Amino acid sequence: MSKKVQALTTPAAAPTAGDATFADVGETTTAAASPQGKPTDTADKAKVTYLRVFVLAMTAAGNPEFFTAIVGATAEEIAEKKHLEKAQRKASVEGYRWPMKSFDQNSAAARQLDVLAGRQADAMSRA
Structure with a gap:
């Protein structure tokens, strides 16, 4: 009798928010492969885009x-x-409370935050 060893396969899942870095922002991916390792029909799956959202x-x-x-x-x-x-x-799960106002990386407010962060970094380097 021979023992058969079956390899465990894990689906290629999209990265979770905790695993994503800012370099991942704007990348797109299709839905995960089926658990049996069979190829999936990607025409039926919607593309997922990862965005940075500020709350x-x-x-x-x-x-x-x-x-x-x-x-x-x-x-x-x-x-x-x-x-x-x-x-x-996600903010609620982390303990934040209402009122909440959110906007994504493509908004004017996000661009202003980038400018303010640059000014703060500039001021810190001069100090």
Whole structure:
């Protein structure tokens, strides 16, 4: 009798928000392969785009603070602004409270945050 060893296969899943880096922002991927390792029909699967979303919310102490999340969404979800809701849910799980205002990396507010972060880094290097 011979023993058969079966290799365990894991599906190639999209990275979670915790695994994503800012370099991952804007990359797209298709849905994961089937668990049996069989190829899936990618024509039926929507492409997922990863966006950086900023949420201005209240901390438990009542102070306003920015929370940043990497959120995966389809083009349809982005058009319906559901990616902003996903980021707000992530902020709630992390302990942030309402009121919340969210915006993604493509908004004017996000560009202003980049400018402010650059100015702060500039001021810190001069100090």
